Amino acid sequence: MDLPSGFITQMRGLLHEDADDFLAAMMREPVTSVRLNRRKPGAAFPEAEPVRWCRCGFYLHQRPVFTLDPLLHAGAYYVQDASSMIYHETICRIADILSHDIDSDTTPPLALLDVCAAPGGKTTAMIDALPDGSRVVANEYVAKRAAILRENLAKWGYPDAIVTNCDSSRFAGGDAFDIVAVDAPCSGEGMMRKEKAAIEQWSPQLIEECSSLQKEILENAVKAVAPGGFLIYSTCTFNRRENEENAEFIRSQLGMIPVDMGFPEEWGIPRGIDTDIPAYRFMPHKTEGEGLFLSVFRKPGEWEPKSLRSVSSSHDKGAEVADRKQNPKRAIQRDKGRHANDREKKRKEPETVPEIQEILSLNFDRSRYPEADLTKEDAIAYLRRESITLPPDVPKGLVTVTYRGLPLGMVKNIGNRANNLYPKNWRILMQAGAAPQPTK
Numbered sequence: 001m002d003l004p005s006g007f008i009t010q011m012r013g014l015l016h017e018d019a020d021d022f023l024a025a026m027m028r029e030p031v032t033s034v035r036l037n038r039r040k041p042g043a044a045f046p047e048a049e050p051v052r053w054c055r056c057g058f059y060l061h062q063r064p065v066f067t068l069d070p071l072l073h074a075g076a077y078y079v080q081d082a083s084s085m086i087y088h089e090t091i092c093r094i095a096d097i098l099s100h101d102i103d104s105d106t107t108p109p110l111a112l113l114d115v116c117a118a119p120g121g122k123t124t125a126m127i128d129a130l131p132d133g134s135r136v137v138a139n140e141y142v143a144k145r146a147a148i149l150r151e152n153l154a155k156w157g158y159p160d161a162i163v164t165n166c167d168s169s170r171f172a173g174g175d176a177f178d179i180v181a182v183d184a185p186c187s188g189e190g191m192m193r194k195e196k197a198a199i200e201q202w203s204p205q206l207i208e209e210c211s212s213l214q215k216e217i218l219e220n221a222v223k224a225v226a227p228g229g230f231l232i233y234s235t236c237t238f239n240r241r242e243n244e245e246n247a248e249f250i251r252s253q254l255g256m257i258p259v260d261m262g263f264p265e266e267w268g269i270p271r272g273i274d275t276d277i278p279a280y281r282f283m284p285h286k287t288e289g290e291g292l293f294l295s296v297f298r299k300p301g302e303w304e305p306k307s308l309r310s311v312s313s314s315h316d317k318g319a320e321v322a323d324r325k326q327n328p329k330r331a332i333q334r335d336k337g338r339h340a341n342d343r344e345k346k347r348k349e350p351e352t353v354p355e356i357q358e359i360l361s362l363n364f365d366r367s368r369y370p371e372a373d374l375t376k377e378d379a380i381a382y383l384r385r386e387s388i389t390l391p392p393d394v395p396k397g398l399v400t401v402t403y404r405g406l407p408l409g410m411v412k413n414i415g416n417r418a419n420n421l422y423p424k425n426w427r428i429l430m431q432a433g434a435a436p437q438p439t440k
């Protein structure tokens with residue numbers, strides 16, 4: 001792997017005597033890590049090593065063929081770079097600050113907006129650190145990526161999360177959210193070990209373009225933060241222009257107050273470079289994981305735990321929130337159609353097939369349908385959308401299929417076989433038997 005010479009020069013200028021160690025670490029293979037879903041327990045990785053800054057994160061010695069693990073599709077864990085898992089601890093610490101503010105031992109449910117959310121790694125990490133009942137809006141600007149985000153969040157199962165597909169300007173104003181996260185599109189220098197494209201696309205001009213897009217997103221995002229609420233700004237790049245300089249922009253131009261998250265020294269996370277703003281830089285020669293810059297800010301004003309308005313509570317409604325803003329007339333007509341559909345559906349019950357989002361949701365009423373727990377082989381066949389055969393004692397009709405007790409989806413059991421109702425566009429294409437890869 002040849003790093004761009006301009007990038008090497010930039011990093012030598014930033015890191016001085018540390019630069020050789022950094023460049024050597026950039027040549028090493030990335031490590032594989034996973035984060036467990038605290039609300040869907042069931043996954044276990046024996047011999048995994050804990051990630052210091054995330055109690056539910058683990059490094060693996062081997063990279064399993066994740067696609068062929070039904071527990072991944074059930075939402076029991078997420079494959080995530082260890083550095084990004086700092087979002088979990090960041091939300092834990094923000095929640096502590098907020099409960100302290102109101103002299104309470106517990107944090108009330110919060111409203112959180114993730115402005116740049118796809119594919120959903122940081123959203124799911126934040127969800128796991130939020131108190132139950134918190135409302136989450138996960139937004140993604142690129143429509144195709146929003147579809148992946150919707151799938152990943154559905155699998156994670158948190159019921160009070162919605163997905164939107166908007167420009168960040170849609171959120172400017174309203175002061176509605178206790179926490180707003182901007183994990184900004186960036187030049188991706190921190191991903192060079194994992195993604196060849198990050199090397200190929202690198203240029204000083206790209207850094208400039210990213211830096212100004214980030215400022216635009218940040219200006220909008222800050223307007224969505226409630227008084228006394230928090231803004232988290234992160235990138236997966238190393239240059240100061242997109243990192244410390246934008247953190248300075250947030251403080252001086254957007255009037256936000258930097259907050260030190262106080263991560264312990266023994267976690268070994270380097271601080272920001274040439275700045276008095278408390279910021280963290282995950283660097284591969286210091287911390288096990290890819291590059292990440294993180295800084296946290298607070299909006300001036302008194303925080304009140306009141307921000308749970310105007311955020312609806314199902315994935316589907318979420319899509320409509322986005323739609324409605326673009327075309328209110330069409331949304332109203334669709335509403336009329338929906339009420340008629342609801343009546344029709346009621347008449348046809350119990351044949352109505354629940355949406356996959358509902359089946360995977362932690363709120364799914366599992367007593368509504370009989371369940372069949374699948375072997376790993378059958379679970380993979382199910383995820384491939386093949387028809388499977390259930391044991392003879394399973395009732396005919398709609399059946400929830402589970403793997404190690406976690407719902408995967410539904411089938412319509414007709415006795416000698418069961419028709420597969422897994423969503424077409426979610427089906428896995430990989431054949432069984434692919435070999436795991438060593439990671440270190």
Ligand SMILES: C[S@@+](CC[C@H](N)C(=O)[O-])C[C@H]1O[C@@H](n2cnc3c(N)ncnc32)[C@H](O)[C@@H]1O
Nearest residue numbers: 116117118119120121122141142145183184185
């Ligand atoms: C660093 S990625 C987000 C990764 C995500 N937070 C995660 O942890 O899984 C940045 C995201 O910003 C999106 N994006 C691109 N252009 C954007 C824009 N103009 N406004 C907001 N987001 C944008 C990208 O499509 C991408 O999904």
